[in-house]
Amino acid sequence: MTHPNAPHLWPAATAVIDGVLHLGGTPVTALAETFGTPSYLLDVPGLRARAAHYRAAFENAFAPADVQVYYAGKAFLSTALARWVHAEGLRIDTASAGELATALAAGIDGSDIGLHGNNKSPGEIDQALAYGVGRIVIDSLPEIELVAQRAAAHGVRAPVMVRVTTGVHAGGHDFIATAHEDQKFGLSLAGGAAMTALERILALPELELLGLHSHIGSQILDADGFAAAATALLGLRADLAERTGHLVGELDLGGGYGIAYTPHESAVDVVAVARALAQACRAECERLGTAMPAFSFEPGRAIVGPSMMTVYRVGTVKPVQLPDGASRLYVSVDGGMSDNIRPALYGANYHAELASRTSAAPLVTARVVGKHCESGDIVVRDVALPGDIRAGDLVAVPATGAYGRSMASQYNLIPRPGVVAVGDGPAREIVRRETLQDLLALDLG
Incomplete structure (x- = not known):
């Protein structure tokens, strides 16, 4: 068992075991499987x-x-x-x-x-x-x-x-x-x-x-x-x-x-x-x-800020050639500005880590982006991630407890993630994930 990179960013109960991020002794892979992604994970x-x-x-x-x-x-x-x-x-x-x-x-x-x-x-x-x-x-x-x-x-x-x-x-x-x-x-x-x-x-x-x-x-x-x-x-x-x-x-x-x-x-x-x-x-x-x-x-x-992280699942991964000849890897996840508006609103910076497996691949310059129809839909502007990151991987972003869920929206009619409490008995949602039915229930036709 080890600490994640930059342990001061993460909830106190965070650890890495065999390459998988754990919160309160529970692998985030299991939490993602049970509660879906994106999810806000709270270290109670x-x-x-x-x-x-x-x-x-x-x-x-x-x-x-x-x-x-x-x-x-x-x-x-x-x-x-x-x-x-x-x-x-x-x-x-x-x-x-x-x-x-x-x-x-x-x-x-x-x-x-x-x-x-x-x-x-x-x-x-x-x-x-x-x-x-x-x-x-x-x-x-x-x-x-x-x-x-x-x-x-x-x-x-x-x-x-x-x-x-x-x-x-x-x-x-x-x-x-x-x-x-x-x-x-x-x-x-x-x-x-x-x-x-x-x-x-x-x-x-x-x-x-x-x-x-x-x-x-x-x-x-x-x-x-x-x-x-x-x-x-x-x-x-x-x-x-x-x-x-x-x-x-x-x-x-x-x-x-x-x-x-x-x-x-x-x-x-x-x-x-x-x-x-x-x-x-x-x-x-x-x-x-x-x-x-x-x-x-x-x-x-x-x-609450450092007590919570957000876990996303990776979808499209796309290398982009830059005008200066360098390359940036765009890593798209299944959330974005609807669950963390601060990067788009303030230009706020965050960190991210591959959370679901070990990788020996060299680190590359990456940008974690969301799935919304906005070029400013950026989760983490600049971060080093393994070059073999691929669809299905989990990416975790620390320090999202403050203003992530509270400023979340339903932009593009994407339901807001749930908040999962960990470390206070069995892991459970304390704020339920929204569904498409919830969205439609507000539409009076």
Whole structure:
């Protein structure tokens, strides 16, 4: 038994035995035979261990302050997964009626759920208030009155936080950097909208101001951006206390912690980042003369992303001569942009390995592509694969837990893959593979 190439990319329970990739002791060949391809394979013990690790990292670094860690429902959410991460002490962050309904169906107590979103509908706010969610994150000035109106209609006081656009820029692609001023999220600190929102909320008896929220981007690997955002929030907190006498009790410092997708990339060291961030917060509170607040964090993709892989079956294999005289092997698989849109949407890079057999053939430059009618339907842009890869082989792509299934589509009317849980009893689907009958059931003729 050996580890796959670049073991830090793969779920913790991954191994290679006689050339075949195994997850939790089960060969992926057997999982593919039972559940079909493509399939998302989830390492349940690995998922739970990552959830516990992130919670402990923040709790230990910020002790004795109260700390809560929220799992990002948008990364991937199912009822089983919600129960697993909640059992490890994580709360659930939701951003839609569907994510909220999934958390509720999982039996998560409302106080352990948060609701985000830049355009929450009255129905979503009603749904959240009826279930008693622990917080609603206010994202705009008009939303303040909307939440207050709905709270009055329910006869409750709505617990709210204010999402502050701090101006701190961090992360990868522009599409996932979320704290610069010219974008849809939050209320500007520099422009004064954040302070206006806070004072307006304090004036409304239907609302309970819990604290301040910041999210600066995704795929972040160091503490610098988080520390800068935390410093800005702590300053705003002190200014609000000076103006109103109200010192808010909680700061949510967001997340977006980076993971590795390719062999040359590294994941964030969350223990080191948490320690550096806690040190910065303590120093700033001491400088401001304010008590340390409670803290919450949203690690994002870092919990589920590395805990899952996607397994595809190879179809057409085609060598293509390039203008410079080189050759590239195009390896077509039975999925593509409908089960992982990130390469087409962001230009995101992934890795792939032959998963179903040993090969002594020399490695060649390959591109793993999908079966959709788009030239941009690329799963892995550049990867070295054995030159004898052929139809029927299995190819595995690691680190697909975040946004693979949650952003999946039915493009070309291809049913979405199922999610298979491994390592928590017998392997089983926790999200069923769609069928052609499912597609046609939506067509009313």
